[in-house]
Amino acid sequence: MAYFANSSEGDKLDIQCSKCKYGQAACPIAIAQMLHNYDACGNDTASEILRGLIHDDGTCSMWKAFQSDFEIDPNQTKMFK
Numbered sequence: 001m002a003y004f005a006n007s008s009e010g011d012k013l014d015i016q017c018s019k020c021k022y023g024q025a026a027c028p029i030a031i032a033q034m035l036h037n038y039d040a041c042g043n044d045t046a047s048e049i050l051r052g053l054i055h056d057d058g059t060c061s062m063w064k065a066f067q068s069d070f071e072i073d074p075n076q077t078k079m080f081k
Contacts, residue, residue: 012058020063021072029053029062 017023017030026034033054040046053061063070 010058013054013060016058016060016063019072020070022070027062029060 013030013033017026020027032050036046037050040050055061055064
């Protein structure tokens with residue numbers, strides 16, 4: 001489980017989320033991390049679940065597995081301004 005003691009420790013996750021084409025709002029993984037990260041400390045089961053979603057270095061497991069699908073194409077033409 002990625003435990004972020006302060007906001008700068010979560011920068012890697014924030015950067016990944018900002019590049020995700022599904023990132024108009026927080027996804028279920030980001031929400032679980034934000035809501036339950038602190039409470040999971042000391043709870044082995046909860047920590048194991050969150051660790052499967054967000055690695056200790058701040059890497060989102062979904063981003064890592066599906067980056068080619070999730071990442072916004074920088075060459076994509078914007079349809080709306």
